[in-house]
Amino acid sequence: MASPSSLPARFPTEVYAHRLAAAAQAAAGAGLAGLVITPGYDLRYLVGSRAQTFERLTALVLPADGAPTIVVPRLELAALKESAVTELGVAVRDWVDGDDPYALVADALGGVGRAVAVTDSMPALHLLPLAEVLGVVPVLATDVLRTLRMVKDPAEIDALRKAGAAIDRVHARVPEFLVPGRTEADVAADIAEAIVAEGHSEVAFIIVGSGPHGADPHHECSDRELAAGDVVVVDIGGPYEPGYNSDSTRTYSIGDPDPEVARRYAVLQRAQQAAVAAVRPGVTAEQVDAAARDVLAAEGLAEAFVHRTGHGIGLSVHEEPYIVAGNSLALQEGMAFSVEPGIYFPGQWGARIEDIVIVTADGALSVNNRPHDLVVVPVG
Incomplete structure (x- = not known):
């Protein structure tokens, strides 16, 4: 495991706190229940995480009107250490093989059947089962995050x-x-x-x-x-x-x-x-x-x-x-x-x-x- 001094550089925690608040506000303004962000540039922008996408779901769940949660496989918890997740106080819901991570996402959003946006880099192998659990087809979060990123x-x-x-x-x-x-x-x-x-x-x-x-x-x-x-x-x-x-x-x-x-x-x-x-x-x-x-x-x-x-x-x-x-x-x-x-x-x-x-x-x-x-x- 990398020591703190050897971890990749990131911005001060308050930068990410501001971004999370702005993203939640933008989601609310768009009439969404929240955002689901899998690894990629959007996740790195929001919490400084450089986690990669694998067959097991890792996702930041950012409700429009609640506290954020990150759903992550237990065997990949170490991937969060270089991010600002801990300092931000983001709740971590880890899961093991046999659990349903998509149900954890739905729970973190406050239930099913609500309009949700996902990052445009979410793999289909996660998008399809997530849509099935939520009971709605998510929209892209691009319009919600584009001004923040630009x-x-x-x-x-x-x-x-x-x-x-x-x-x-x-x-x-x-x-x-x-x-x-x-x-x-x-x-x-x-x-x-x-x-x-x-x-x-x-x-x-x-x-x-x-x-x-x-x-x-x-x-x-x-x-x-x-x-x-x-x-x-x-x-x-x-x-x-x-x-x-x-x-x-x-x-x-x-x-x-x-x-x-x-x-x-x-x-x-x-x-x-x-x-x-x-x-x-x-x-x-x-x-x-x-x-x-x-x-x-x-x-x-x-x-x-x-x-x-x-x-x-x-x-x-x-x-x-x-x-x-x-x-x-x-x-x-x-x-x-x-x-x-x-x-x-x-x-x-x-x-x-x-x-x-x-x-x-x-x-x-x-x-x-x-x-x-x-x-x-x-x-x-």
């Missing part, structure tokens, strides 16, 4: 800023890895080591897209060797304790870029700046997307921008809000998301610039502060 509290903002600073330190080291003759995989291995060395708990993803591979936004890495003249897209990130993710993209040129590459990149840089400048409370997600897209369109590059402008970030690398056309969600102070327009020319090259920003009363606060220029890596 609007970051001060502790989360601090965690995101630390994650952003850590990934900035990695990007500062990337030029030394971009040596002609090395493969994308070689560079990715160095970056992976640097991500952990700079304070992340692990690597979430690494994209090293050189030359024509940079035109694939979701390329990872390959055995392609870097060469002088390559434009290289480097998109990297990972969780920083207590589990909040970094995600930042910079684009590099091995040697001086072709003049047309430099011209198009300068347009992309203006597009990214325009989108960041558009961020403020009350502006919609789609308006931020349009701010980037309009700059590119004015220069004939609309067709080269093939994805949304951004995605929310927190415990998950991709979460709401999504900065995309058609999303009329009004931004609120505390929301955090990427601003990452890109341009892609199949078979040739691509480029992307990405920062994580937090909505403040005055606009956007970027947690990433590396230069946005095309970074020229000297050759020879």
Whole structure:
């Protein structure tokens, strides 16, 4: 068993107490009897638990008008030790094989036949028997929890800023890895080591897209060797304790870029700046997307921008809000998301610039502060 000092980091207990109260209030406002949250990001958000989902049910039961209970297999009680459950005073109902854990959930909710919401990550092997015991088909808790998860509290903002600073330190080291003759995989291995060395708990993803591979936004890495003249897209990130993710993209040129590459990149840089400048409370997600897209369109590059402008970030690398056309969600102070327009020319090259920003009363606060220029890596 891990000692307290070796347990994963989490926020102070009062942060989780506030979240539980807010979630219960939101459930009541939605006319629900309560929430049933199985392991996943929602459970981690509410009580700091990193328990995993197995065939035996673990679930936080949060009534709209009562005290929370966690239902957990007795043989997995140790999984609660890294969470805030004990300090929060959450009742623990443990069970052994042969017991009916779904009946324990119903009892903790105050009976059957009442409207209940479940986390969207609940496995069907638990959802179906729970619905049978409750006598109702649960709805998703996404609408109840989405605003809580989207609007970051001060502790989360601090965690995101630390994650952003850590990934900035990695990007500062990337030029030394971009040596002609090395493969994308070689560079990715160095970056992976640097991500952990700079304070992340692990690597979430690494994209090293050189030359024509940079035109694939979701390329990872390959055995392609870097060469002088390559434009290289480097998109990297990972969780920083207590589990909040970094995600930042910079684009590099091995040697001086072709003049047309430099011209198009300068347009992309203006597009990214325009989108960041558009961020403020009350502006919609789609308006931020349009701010980037309009700059590119004015220069004939609309067709080269093939994805949304951004995605929310927190415990998950991709979460709401999504900065995309058609999303009329009004931004609120505390929301955090990427601003990452890109341009892609199949078979040739691509480029992307990405920062994580937090909505403040005055606009956007970027947690990433590396230069946005095309970074020229000297050759020879």
